[in-house]
Amino acid sequence: MRATQMFVGLILALFAAAMLLWLIPAQIPSGFAGQLSPRLLPQITMWGVLGLGLWIAGTAVWGRGVPAHRPGVFARAELVALVVLPALVLVALWVLTLAGPLAAGTLLVVGAALMMGERNPLALVLLPAGALGVGWLLLYRVLGTTVG
Amino acid sequence: MTQILAGFPDILNLLTLAWIVAGVAIGYLVGALPGLGKATAVAIAIPLTFALPALLAIAFLIGIAKGSAAGSAVSAILLNVPGEPSSAPTALDGYPLARQGKAGKALKAALFASVLGDLGATLALVALAQPIASYALAITPVEICAVLIFSLTFVAGLSAESLAKGLVAALLGLLVATVGLEIESGLPRLTFGDYRLFDGIPLIPMAIGMLAVAEMILQAGNRAALDQQAATVAKGVHPDDSRMTRDDWRRAAPAIVRGTAIGIGVGILPGLGASVGSFLSYGFARSRAKDPGRFGKGAIEGVAASESADNAVVPASLIPLFALGIPGSVIAAILIGAFMLHGVAPGPLMFAQQPRLVGGIYAAMIAASLALLLIGLLFQGAFARVVRVPTRHVVPVVLFLCVIGAWIEGGGAYGVQVMLVFSVLGVLFVKLGFSVVNFLIGFVIGRAFELSLRQSIQILGRDPANLVSHPIALIFLAMTAIAVWRFTRGARRATRQPEET
Numbered sequence: 001m002r003a004t005q006m007f008v009g010l011i012l013a014l015f016a017a018a019m020l021l022w023l024i025p026a027q028i029p030s031g032f033a034g035q036l037s038p039r040l041l042p043q044i045t046m047w048g049v050l051g052l053g054l055w056i057a058g059t060a061v062w063g064r065g066v067p068a069h070r071p072g073v074f075a076r077a078e079l080v081a082l083v084v085l086p087a088l089v090l091v092a093l094w095v096l097t098l099a100g101p102l103a104a105g106t107l108l109v110v111g112a113a114l115m116m117g118e119r120n121p122l123a124l125v126l127l128p129a130g131a132l133g134v135g136w137l138l139l140y141r142v143l144g145t146t147v148g
Numbered sequence: 149m150t151q152i153l154a155g156f157p158d159i160l161n162l163l164t165l166a167w168i169v170a171g172v173a174i175g176y177l178v179g180a181l182p183g184l185g186k187a188t189a190v191a192i193a194i195p196l197t198f199a200l201p202a203l204l205a206i207a208f209l210i211g212i213a214k215g216s217a218a219g220s221a222v223s224a225i226l227l228n229v230p231g232e233p234s235s236a237p238t239a240l241d242g243y244p245l246a247r248q249g250k251a252g253k254a255l256k257a258a259l260f261a262s263v264l265g266d267l268g269a270t271l272a273l274v275a276l277a278q279p280i281a282s283y284a285l286a287i288t289p290v291e292i293c294a295v296l297i298f299s300l301t302f303v304a305g306l307s308a309e310s311l312a313k314g315l316v317a318a319l320l321g322l323l324v325a326t327v328g329l330e331i332e333s334g335l336p337r338l339t340f341g342d343y344r345l346f347d348g349i350p351l352i353p354m355a356i357g358m359l360a361v362a363e364m365i366l367q368a369g370n371r372a373a374l375d376q377q378a379a380t381v382a383k384g385v386h387p388d389d390s391r392m393t394r395d396d397w398r399r400a401a402p403a404i405v406r407g408t409a410i411g412i413g414v415g416i417l418p419g420l421g422a423s424v425g426s427f428l429s430y431g432f433a434r435s436r437a438k439d440p441g442r443f444g445k446g447a448i449e450g451v452a453a454s455e456s457a458d459n460a461v462v463p464a465s466l467i468p469l470f471a472l473g474i475p476g477s478v479i480a481a482i483l484i485g486a487f488m489l490h491g492v493a494p495g496p497l498m499f500a501q502q503p504r505l506v507g508g509i510y511a512a513m514i515a516a517s518l519a520l521l522l523i524g525l526l527f528q529g530a531f532a533r534v535v536r537v538p539t540r541h542v543v544p545v546v547l548f549l550c551v552i553g554a555w556i557e558g559g560g561a562y563g564v565q566v567m568l569v570f571s572v573l574g575v576l577f578v579k580l581g582f583s584v585v586n587f588l589i590g591f592v593i594g595r596a597f598e599l600s601l602r603q604s605i606q607i608l609g610r611d612p613a614n615l616v617s618h619p620i621a622l623i624f625l626a627m628t629a630i631a632v633w634r635f636t637r638g639a640r641r642a643t644r645q646p647e648e649t
Contacts, residue, residue: 008580012316019323028337031330036605038330038337041598045319045326052312052319059312074579078369082575085365086568089551093561105548112544116371127541131548139552 002060009057016050084115105132151499152274152514155507159515164204168512171208172519175215176527179232180223186216186232186462186479190486202490203505207512209486213479214516217422217459218262218524225254225451227542230359234422234458236585237430241443241450248446252528256392257448258455259524261404265456267517268408269415269463274510276416277470278499287417287620289603294621295417296597298628299424302431303589305635309581317583318590324349325594332602344562351592353558357567358584360550362574364543371539392448400452403433407456414457415464422461423589429457463513469494470506 024042031037074082088111096104109128118124140146159165178189189212197205220235225242238258245254304314327338328348339345392400407429414425433453434443443450462479469480487494492505499506554567577584608614615622 004580023338027340029333029335031333031335035332036602038333038335041594041601042323042326042337045323048319049316049323052316056310056312056316075369077371078366078575078579081365081368082572085361085368085547086571089547089564089568092551093564096561108551109544109548112368112547113540116368116540116543118540118544123541127544131545135548135552139556 002063005060006057009053009055009060012053013050013057014053016046016053019046020050081115085112088112088115102132105135151503151507152510153507154504155509155511158203158504158508159207159511164207164512165515167200167204167208168211168515169519169523171211172215172516173523173527175212175217176219176222176520176523177215178212179216179219186213186220189213189216190479190483197486197490200490202492203508203512205490206483206486206492206509207516209483210509210513211516211519213462213483214266214459214513214520215523217462218259218266218455218520220458221258221262221451221455222255222528225258226251228363232422233355233359233585233588234426234461235454236423237426237454238451238458240430240454241445241447244444244446245448245451250446253391253396253448254451255528257396257400257451259521259528260392261400261407261452261455262459263517263521263524264404265408265411265458265460266463266520267514268456269412269460270510270513270517272412273463273467273470273513277467288607288618289600290607290615290618290621291624292417293597293600293604294618294624294628296593296600298624298631299428300586300590300593301628301631303424303427304583304586305631309583311632311635313580313582314586317577317586321587321590321592322594322597324354324587325591326598331595331599349591350558350563350566353554353563353567354570354591355588356550356554357570358574358577358588360546361567361571362578362584364547364550365571365575366578367539368543371543396448399447399449402436403429403449403453404456406432406436407453408460411457411460412464415461416467422458422465423585423592425457425461426454427585429453470498 020043024039024046028039028042030039088108092104092108092111095107106128109131110124113124113127118127159168175186175189179186190209197208200208217234220230220232221238221242224230224235224239225246228239228243230236230239242254242258245251300318301311301315304318305311325348327345329335329346330337336346407426410429410432411422411425414422414428430443430450430453433449434440437443437447437449465480466483469484484494492498492502550567551564554563555561556563558564558566574584576582577587615625
């Protein structure tokens, strides 16, 4: 737990330092004479994150301020879901351009259901039918807009 | 009062009442869907009102806003997925109640608190819109900046694992809000040359990603345990588990009164929004409780406090809109577009130039509050059945609706991409103990905060000593220091206790 907290604090501090030294000067012009710089708020936020990141890392090192509630590290199933679900959405977006909203929506719902462990054929038919039906009713009939 | 009396005859006809009820019903339904909040609902409904007269259109849109503000509690209670950030504190006690088999009780508490908070704030709008204008004019950017700093600090202490992590989340939210063209100079910031970022990162896809999709990913990773919980939720069979008892009302009533007052106060102040209101109300109810240990484990007054404030903010945020033409919230900002579309310019002149329309809007808002109660009571049973649906069926459907919401609000595939990026960030935030809600609040108030900060620096002549001439700002800065001290001390105690035991 403490190692995780220390790691998180250091990552935050490094991110803030990189922003202050490199990204903000490279990505935000210094502004016009007589005006407050557009860099002002981004720099304030990053100085804050730098200080708080070091504080989080420091309290973890010295064992103080690490709260009673301890967030767990990622379980394997969570890591799989973190990769598979966003990937599924990206594939559905790609299919949308090739085959239209019906195929993309079906792929998204059936893919997610299969990923969640659904194997009942009836459910695998009814789920996309219901979801796409509601989506069609809401978008095309009620709101009068489209997808795709 | 004469305005509102003149307005009732204009709305007491079948057509107008039907549009109000339809607005509330659609809003309640959309609000109940995770990640689809009132801003989304109103924004996507505006095109529907092109052909309607001004009063019908505005009454319909305000009905949607009110309905979705109340409906967002449904998913917070039943699925632990807040319909929008302002319902996050509702989930803190609503979801534990649902897991204890008291989903019906929690939903009714949320509904009654929503209706009472909304009705109270609507009456406040009617009573205060004109008089408040003179007081609101006295608030300078220095005070606004101080209030925003206090709000961020207070919410950071309440919503995150530690104050430091809550503040980091808020600061990152402020940083992300700076992406796009800068307000004063028009220079691009952190856009990496991508023109789609010039308008900034769209709020709704980001919020859907961080709240709803991140929750779906986490639920997908814990589906076996969650299906067990859902089975437990469905087991509540005692009649008292699905209704508000006298004892529940005794606990909830003070929280509703205070929550409504807090919601009105927060709604009037531009930039704070419903999330600040619901968290402040929840924190206040907890601090006033005889047994604060019940909070987070299923305290009915926690649900009541959060929902009353959340729903009071919507009408209250129209006070600065109606009185000064300044939007007090995201929803008010979206409604400005609808007003202008129908040839109505919100502001002080509206009272003089279109008094009958103002009266009609007031009457429609009160009718919408009553419609909210009716629809909630009639359809809550149907919504409560969601808890019996296994996670393997909920996740695909919610993911599908999230993609649709992000697509519409983010302008196509770009919105979905933004949603995905922030869903990954949301998962990391949750797993590492950072506050997603505080990040989003930081993002939403980012522009207002930056503007007030810049104006404050200029007003104070770059000399902090000039703060002496702004006593209200000094009070809020002192309250910020006290909040930091209290939350830091609280965290140390919480750390020490397990070590001692």
